[in-house]
Amino acid sequence: xxxDLALDLSRIGRNGTGPARFAMQILDCLLQQxxxxxxVANSELRLDSRVQVIPVPSWxxxxxxxxxxxxxxxxxxxxxxxxxxxxxxxxxxxxxxxGAREQVVxxxxxxxxxxxxxxxxxxxxxxxxxxxxxxxxxxxxxxEATRKLIIEYYRVPPERIHVVHCAIDVTKFRVxxxxxxxxxxxxxxxxxxxxxxxxxxxxxxxxLWRENFKVKIVCGHGSYSMMLRSMVRENGLTESxxxxxxxxxxxxxxxYQNAAALVYPSLMEGFGLPPLEAAACGTPVIVxxxxxxxxxxxxxxxxxxxxxxxxxxxxxxxxxNVEVTASKIQAGFERSNEYSTERMCRELHAAIEEIWPQSx
Numbered sequence: 121x122x123x124d125l126a127l128d129l130s131r132i133g134r135n136g137t138g139p140a141r142f143a144m145q146i147l148d149c150l151l152q153q154x155x156x157x158x159x160v161a162n163s164e165l166r167l168d169s170r171v172q173v174i175p176v177p178s179w180x181x182x183x184x185x186x187x188x189x190x191x192x193x194x195x196x197x198x199x200x201x202x203x204x205x206x207x208x209x210x211x212x213x214x215x216x217x218x219g220a221r222e223q224v225v226x227x228x229x230x231x232x233x234x235x236x237x238x239x240x241x242x243x244x245x246x247x248x249x250x251x252x253x254x255x256x257x258x259x260x261x262x263x264e265a266t267r268k269l270i271i272e273y274y275r276v277p278p279e280r281i282h283v284v285h286c287a288i289d290v291t292k293f294r295v296x297x298x299x300x301x302x303x304x305x306x307x308x309x310x311x312x313x314x315x316x317x318x319x320x321x322x323x324x325x326x327x328l329w330r331e332n333f334k335v336k337i338v339c340g341h342g343s344y345s346m347m348l349r350s351m352v353r354e355n356g357l358t359e360s361x362x363x364x365x366x367x368x369x370x371x372x373x374x375x376y377q378n379a380a381a382l383v384y385p386s387l388m389e390g391f392g393l394p395p396l397e398a399a400a401c402g403t404p405v406i407v408x409x410x411x412x413x414x415x416x417x418x419x420x421x422x423x424x425x426x427x428x429x430x431x432x433x434x435x436x437x438x439x440x441n442v443e444v445t446a447s448k449i450q451a452g453f454e455r456s457n458e459y460s461t462e463r464m465c466r467e468l469h470a471a472i473e474e475i476w477p478q479s480x
Contacts, residue, residue, distance in 0.1 A: 124206075124207050124208055125150065125154065125157060125158075125208050125209075125210065125472075126157065126158040126159065126160065126206040126207075126208065126209045126210070127143075127146065127147055127150065127157060127158070127159045127160070127209070127210050127211075127212070128159075128160045128202075128209050128210070128211040128212075128215075128217065129143055129147070129159055129160060129161035129162075129165065129212070130160050130161065130162070130176045130180050130181070130194065130197070130198075130202075130215075131180060131181055131182050131194060131213050131215050132144075132161065132162075132165065132181055132182070132212070132213070133162070133164065133165075133178070133181030133182055134164050134165060134166075137182065138228070138286075138391075138393055139182065139212070139213050139228060140182075141286075141393075142212055142226070142228065142262070142286055143212035143213065145286070145287050145461065145464060146210065146212045146226075146284075146468065147159065147167070147168070147171070148168075148461070148465075149461075149464060149465035149468045149469070150210075150468075151168055151170060151171075152465055152469075153469060156170050156171070156172055157170070157171055157172065158171075158172045158173075158174060158206060159171045159172065159173055159174070160173075160174045160176055160202070160203065160206070161173055161174075161175070161176065162175065162176050162177065162178040162180065162181055163175055163178065164178050164181075174203050174206075176197065177197075179193065180193060180194045180197055182213075191215075191240060191241075191244070192240070194215060195218075198215070198217050198218055199218050202217050202220070204219075206220075207222050208222045208223075208224075208476060209222065209223045209224070210223075210224045210226075210260075210472075211223060211224065211225045211226060212226045212260075213225075213226060213228070214226065214227050214228070214245075214249060216249065216252035216253070216255075216256060218252075220256075221255065221256070221257065222257050223256045223257055224256065224257055224258045224259070224260060224472075224475060225252075225253065225256050225258075225259055225260070226259070226260040226261065226262075226284075227249075227253070227259055227260075227261050227266070227270055228261065228262055228266070228390040228391070229262075229266055229388065229389060229390025229391075230245070230266065230269045230270065230273060230388070230390075231314075231316050231388050231389070231390065232244070232245040233245040233246060233273060234316075234387075234388060235314070235315055235316040235387065235388065237314065249274070250273075250274040250275070253270075253274055253276050254275075254276070257475060257476075258280050258281070258282060258471070258475045259276055259280060259281045259282070260281075260282050260283075260284050260468075260471060261281060261282075261283055261284075261390070262283065262284060262285055262286050262390050262391040263283065263285070263390060263391050263412050263415055263416060264283060264415055265411045265412035265415050266390045266391075266412065267281050267283055282467075282470075282471035282474065282475070283467065284464060284467045284468045284471060285391070285416075285459055285463065285464055285467060286391050286393060286459060286464065287459055287460060287461040287463065287464040288393070288396050288397060288400055288456050288457075288459045288460070289461070290400045290456060290457055290460075292369070292373070293373065293376065293397040293398075293400040293401050293456070294400060294401060295377075295400075295401060295402040295453070296377045296378075296401070296402075304333075304334050305332065305333050305334070305380035306333055306334040306335060306336050306362075306378075306379055306380060307322070307329060307333050307334070307335045307336070307379065307380060307381055307382075307383050307406075308335075308336050308338070308375055308376070308379035308381070308382045308383065308398070308403075309322065309335065309336070309337040309338065309339075309382075309383050309384070310338050310372075310382065310384065310394040311338065311339070311394065312337050312338065312339035312344070312345060312348060313339045313340040313341075313342050313344060313345055314342070314344055315344045316386060316387045316388050316389075317344075317384075317385075317386055317387075318385045318386055318387050318408065318426065319337060319339075319348055319385070320347070320348060320351060321385050321426060321427075321432075322335065322383055322385060322432075323335075323348065323351050323352065323355065323357065323361070325429055325432045325433075326355065326357055326360065328429070328432055328433050328436050329436050330357070330360045333380060333436075334360055334361070334362065335357075335360060335361045335362070335383075336361075336362045336364060336375065336379075337361060337362070337363050337364065338364045338365075338367060338372075338375070339363065339364075339365070340365065340366060341365070345363070348363075349363060372397075373401070376397060376398045376401040376403055377401045377402070377403065379398070379403050380403075380404070380439060381403065381404040381405060381406055381422075381439055382394060382395060382398035382403055382404070382405045382406070383406045383407075384405065384406070384407045384408070385406070385407065385408040385424060385426060386407070386408055386410065386413075387408070387410070387426070388410065388412075389410070389412050389413070390412070391412065391416060392407070392412065392413060392416060392417075395407055395413070395417060395421060395452075396416070396417070396452075396455070396456045396459060397456070398452075399417075399420060399449075399452030399453060399455060399456045400452075400453060400456035400457070402449050402452075402453060403449070403452075404422065404439060404445050404448055404449060404452075405417075405420070405421040405422065405448075405452060406421065406422045406423075406424060406435050406436075406439075407421040407422075407423060407424070408423070408424060408426050409423040409424060409425055409426070417452075417455060418451070418455055419451060420448055420451035420452035420454075420455050421448070421452070422435045422438050422439075422448065423435070
């Protein structure tokens with residue numbers, strides 16, 4: 121692989137978000153075939169010693185909290201200070217570097233197109249990003265469902281879009297040595313900081329689960345999580361629902377392993393890591409019946425039709441069926457193992473060789 125390839129991590133921080141993990145997986149894959157690589161990154165990131173770092177301020181990076189200032193600061197930096205000597209650049213987020221023609225940009229999902237966090241994000245995804253994508257070398261995405269949306273809404277030619285699936289670390293997310301489910305069974309909800317996660321729908325059907333389960337909701341700070349807390353108070357669910365702020369990786373693993381089920385009723389996703397992580401831990405999964413989940417997960421989850429109480433009732437009742445859940449758990453464990461680091465790296469290297477044939 122050519123040595124003039126660079127990776128732009130200027131928007132990646134140490135916050136453990138899905139984009140951050142995907143970006144670091146991209147770097148690991150690149151290092152498999154390249155002894156050194158230039159990376160634009162802030163000093164807070166812990167990077168491989170083979171990486172040549174061009175430092176940028178840490179306040180350019182994304183965080184788990186919604187910020188209206190950082191994107192503008194990054195755009196100013198990209199216009200004025202991005203190192204123009206870097207010819208071929210892979211950007212593992214949707215932040216297109218102005219004027220960089222030999223650039224490959226990763227669009228992980230179109231969620232902000234339909235469910236923006238701010239007016240600025242709406243403008244970027246509706247008007248600026250489509251124009252920018254028409255000028256870059258190629259686009260990477262993480263599922264066929266998202267690829268179809270990029271073609272439909274951004275009119276990017278299909279041959280310029282390459283799918284590189286996310287990877288699951290099954291050595292990290294694993295079945296516990298001993299089965300130690302919580303004394304009071306709980307349903308786990310992950311990432312409920314944003315409204316597209318649709319966690320409130322589980323609260324709306326509390327009468328279906330509150331006699332048998334508690335609910336633990338992992339979320340950051342924001343308007344949607346505040347709304348969830350208000351719903352809990354107003355509906356008398358404070359004894360049934362626990363909110364957890366930012367948690368460590370070890371705490372997340374324990375939550376997965378001990379949950380009665382992960383509930384992930386998203387309205388839209390680019391891929392959806394948590395259900396695969398939970399499945400690798402031997403935990404049943406309830407998800408919304410949307411195209412990307414059917415593509416990525418197959419038949420291992422329990423699917424719910426959003427907005428239909430009867431579907432929620434059936435899904436929650438299935439958790440009591442030992443035979444069905446055992447079959448789902450086994451299928452989920454096998455499916456999670458399909459999304460290996462080796463698979464992701466193969467797909468990435470194949471895409472790069474097609475985009476830049478001289479990189480062979």
